Amino acid sequence: MEEDLFKQQMRAFDRWKAELIQVIQDYHHWLESHGKGTAEINVRLFDVIESLKSDHLTVAFVAEFSRGKTELINAIFFADYKRRLLPSEAGRTTMCPTELFYDHDSDQAYIRLLPIETRLQETSISELKKDVAQWKNINLDVNSPDQMVNALKEVVTTKIVPMQDAIDLGLYTEEPPRRRRTDNPPPEEIEIPQWRHAMISFPHPLLQQGLAILDTPGLNALGTEPELTYNMLPNAHAVVFILAADTGVTRSDLDVWEHYIKEYRSSDEKGLVAALNKIDTLWDEMKSDDEVRKSIEVQRQEAANSLGIDASSVFPVSAQKALLAKTKEDPELLENSRLMDLERYLANEIIPSKQGLIRDNVVSEIGNLIRNDRNSVTMQFKQLKSQLEDLKSASGKNTTLIQHLMRKAREKQAAYNDNMEYFQSSRRTLNQHAKLLLNELSLKKFDAVASAARKKMTDSWTTGGLKSGMMTLFNGIRETMQVSTRHADETHQQIVNIYQKFEKENELQALDPKPFSTEKYDKEMQKLYEQAEDFRNSPVTTMTEQGFVVKKFFISLVSHARDIFFQANQEAETWFKDIMIPLAKHVTEHKQLLEQHMETLYKINESKDSIATKSAELEAKCRKLAEQHVTLDSMYEKLQNPIGSPTDEEESKQAASG
Numbered sequence: 001m002e003e004d005l006f007k008q009q010m011r012a013f014d015r016w017k018a019e020l021i022q023v024i025q026d027y028h029h030w031l032e033s034h035g036k037g038t039a040e041i042n043v044r045l046f047d048v049i050e051s052l053k054s055d056h057l058t059v060a061f062v063a064e065f066s067r068g069k070t071e072l073i074n075a076i077f078f079a080d081y082k083r084r085l086l087p088s089e090a091g092r093t094t095m096c097p098t099e100l101f102y103d104h105d106s107d108q109a110y111i112r113l114l115p116i117e118t119r120l121q122e123t124s125i126s127e128l129k130k131d132v133a134q135w136k137n138i139n140l141d142v143n144s145p146d147q148m149v150n151a152l153k154e155v156v157t158t159k160i161v162p163m164q165d166a167i168d169l170g171l172y173t174e175e176p177p178r179r180r181r182t183d184n185p186p187p188e189e190i191e192i193p194q195w196r197h198a199m200i201s202f203p204h205p206l207l208q209q210g211l212a213i214l215d216t217p218g219l220n221a222l223g224t225e226p227e228l229t230y231n232m233l234p235n236a237h238a239v240v241f242i243l244a245a246d247t248g249v250t251r252s253d254l255d256v257w258e259h260y261i262k263e264y265r266s267s268d269e270k271g272l273v274a275a276l277n278k279i280d281t282l283w284d285e286m287k288s289d290d291e292v293r294k295s296i297e298v299q300r301q302e303a304a305n306s307l308g309i310d311a312s313s314v315f316p317v318s319a320q321k322a323l324l325a326k327t328k329e330d331p332e333l334l335e336n337s338r339l340m341d342l343e344r345y346l347a348n349e350i351i352p353s354k355q356g357l358i359r360d361n362v363v364s365e366i367g368n369l370i371r372n373d374r375n376s377v378t379m380q381f382k383q384l385k386s387q388l389e390d391l392k393s394a395s396g397k398n399t400t401l402i403q404h405l406m407r408k409a410r411e412k413q414a415a416y417n418d419n420m421e422y423f424q425s426s427r428r429t430l431n432q433h434a435k436l437l438l439n440e441l442s443l444k445k446f447d448a449v450a451s452a453a454r455k456k457m458t459d460s461w462t463t464g465g466l467k468s469g470m471m472t473l474f475n476g477i478r479e480t481m482q483v484s485t486r487h488a489d490e491t492h493q494q495i496v497n498i499y500q501k502f503e504k505e506n507e508l509q510a511l512d513p514k515p516f517s518t519e520k521y522d523k524e525m526q527k528l529y530e531q532a533e534d535f536r537n538s539p540v541t542t543m544t545e546q547g548f549v550v551k552k553f554f555i556s557l558v559s560h561a562r563d564i565f566f567q568a569n570q571e572a573e574t575w576f577k578d579i580m581i582p583l584a585k586h587v588t589e590h591k592q593l594l595e596q597h598m599e600t601l602y603k604i605n606e607s608k609d610s611i612a613t614k615s616a617e618l619e620a621k622c623r624k625l626a627e628q629h630v631t632l633d634s635m636y637e638k639l640q641n642p643i644g645s646p647t648d649e650e651e652s653k654q655a656a657s658g
């Protein structure tokens with residue numbers, strides 16, 4: 001059977017990341033062996049490698065209940081287990097958002113379950129993830145599919161609680177009395193999910209390669225955590241929205257689409273796919289294949305029209321038949337299930353777009369460092385060459401020429417020393433500017449803004465309080481970002497001045513210090529603000545005025561804003577380091593070259609060394625620099641490599657197994 005494209009691409013992606021890590025390690029090694037490593041660069045390289053290692057590609061599955069999200073996940077990712085690994089049944093099954101991933105840190109297979117009662121706490125789920133003690137842990141025995149299937153059933157458990165508990169947890173709102181029939185009082189007890197969130201670490205190759213899957217419960221307005229909709233879904237790299245052919249597009253499908261997906265992903269069309277599941281319900285032995293295909297096409301078009309997207313973004317599939325086909329190795333059934341079309345799309349669109357993100361960040365950052373080193377090697381090479389020419393021109397001639405060269409070198413040193421003083425003093429002001437910038441973007445600052453906003457709301461967890469709290473929060477953040485931009489601009493301008501001065505007076509090769517901008521974060525905050533406004537004006541909030549939803553909303557909103565803020569802070573810190581490193585390096589290297597040259601001339605003048613031996617030494621150094629140039633070039637090229645195709649070894653392995 002055709003090997004799953006998604007798996008192939010994911011493997012290639014993983015290998016590409018491993019190659020990137022290798023290049024970065026090679027570069028680190030190069031820096032160390034040439035005495036160019038600094039503590040700052042080492043920390044940066046270490047951070048980048050760690051972030052590549054823990055990098056995840058998240059695909060979220062979202063739909064009304066019972067559309068087949070879990071079945072689709074089983075079919076795409078877990079068919080190898082030849083069984084239905086994750087529980088999928090008629091009616092409501094998945095009870096809480098469930099993340100599947102692999103925990104490389106602990107290197108263990110487990111299920112962690114967050115008790116539903118934690119909803120009463122004012123802590124976001126992302127913060128609770130750091131507190132393992134709050135979660136129930138069940139170890140998974142990966143050698144026993146039976147144990148796993150049983151353990152996984154725990155995720156979907158529910159319990160019966162007194163009505164008041166459900167109300168306190170925000171899982172039930174009383175109907176307004178006028179709508180309630182008097183002879184039909186609300187029940188005294190009610191069934192609620194046992195767990196609030198599930199994390200499953202599982203050593204599946206795809207998960208080990210960095211795929212993370214988010215399975216969601218059928219979304220309904222009430223019990224849903226705002227954190228899921230404001231944080232987890234927008235942060236996913238792809239969202240698969242699922243409809244079912246047996247129900248068609250219902251009102252509640254459209255609600256989920258409008259409220260949870262469309263708005264939040266409008267700027268990122270690529271990561272959004274719709275699947276029209278259960279097409280097997282349209283199979284009909286009384287009809288010809290062509291007729292069946294036509295009726296599927298009609299539904300597909302209707303679905304696309306209702307969602308307002310192109311029909312080519314709607315993938316008709318049968319998750320159930322695909323799972324069966326993969327389990328029984330039935331190629332014809334797999335073909336009819338049309339799952340491979342969806343897998344192909346996921347593989348060809350989503351992985352490359354995620355690769356693009358890494359390229360923009362990691363590749364460009366490390367690439368810049370390598371380029372700077374290459375520039376500095378070029379510069380040293382040029383300087384040594386010109387020193388060599390000077391020496392050669394003096395060979396066999398009298399000492400006045402040597403003395404003339406010494407004078408010239410001394411002048412250069414003096415000019416350099418002047419600039420050095422300027423550099424040192426500017427460095428102090430630069431550090432002060434940077435400190436202001438980082439203080440402005442510090443979490444302490446953010447928390448102060450957030451707590452002012454919170455204060456406005458604690459008295460009244462209503463939509464009115466919400467509005468003024470939100471205004472305080474977003475205005476505060478906006479102001480902070482503006483001040484930060486000002487500090488960053490000043491810092492940047494000063495750095496440009498230093499660079500220009502060194503370039504003009506000390507033959508330092510032009511470096512191009514990039515500016516720092518908070519624009520990206522401003523935009524994200526703006527988007528968050530708009531989402532928040534939508535939520536504030538949505539019927540759930542205005543009609544129920546329930547403190548619970550508002551509170552949870554605010555907690556998740558703040559936690560998301562804090563994440564964005566933290567990223568801005570990290571980027572500013574990295575930016576400042578990155579911008580200073582090449583200059584500081586250039587300055588020291590330049591100093592060493594000047595000193596060496598002075599010493600050479602001095603020795604020749606004192607007849608302690610001959611011009612010939614010194615020239616030979618310089619030539620050897622030039623050769624070494626040329627070699628370094630080649631090494632750096634090749635590292636730079638490797639960094640730009642595209643995702644590879646499967647290696648020969650892997651292809652032959654596949655051929656042998658299939």
Ligand SMILES: Nc1nc2c(ncn2[C@@H]2O[C@H](COP(=O)(O)OP(=O)(O)OP(=O)(O)O)[C@@H](O)[C@H]2O)c(=O)[nH]1
Nearest residue numbers: 066067068069070071089090092093094218319320
């Ligand atoms: N005929 C048919 N049934 C399917 C298909 N996919 C899923 N089902 C069935 O639909 C029911 C619901 O599937 P689930 O995967 O549990 O749906 P879900 O979207 O995860 O539902 P919740 O977890 O409750 O939100 C199960 O009985 C599945 O066997 C399909 O392609 N064809």
Ligand SMILES: [Mg+2]
Nearest residue numbers: 069070093094
């Ligand atoms: Mg499910």
